[in-house]
Amino acid sequence: MDCPFCAIVAGRLEASIVAQTESAIAFLDLRQAVPGHVLVVPREHVENI
């Protein structure tokens, strides 16, 4: 599996983490659609919301 979000959660991919809990992690989007754009993803891999 080559999921960039899981790689960030596992620490294999660098990211600017701004917040994290037991079940989710939030980090700055590399493609900053607007300044400060943050992605929040679950620690467990999911295919769809």
Ligand SMILES: [Zn+2]
């Ligand atoms: Zn994943």
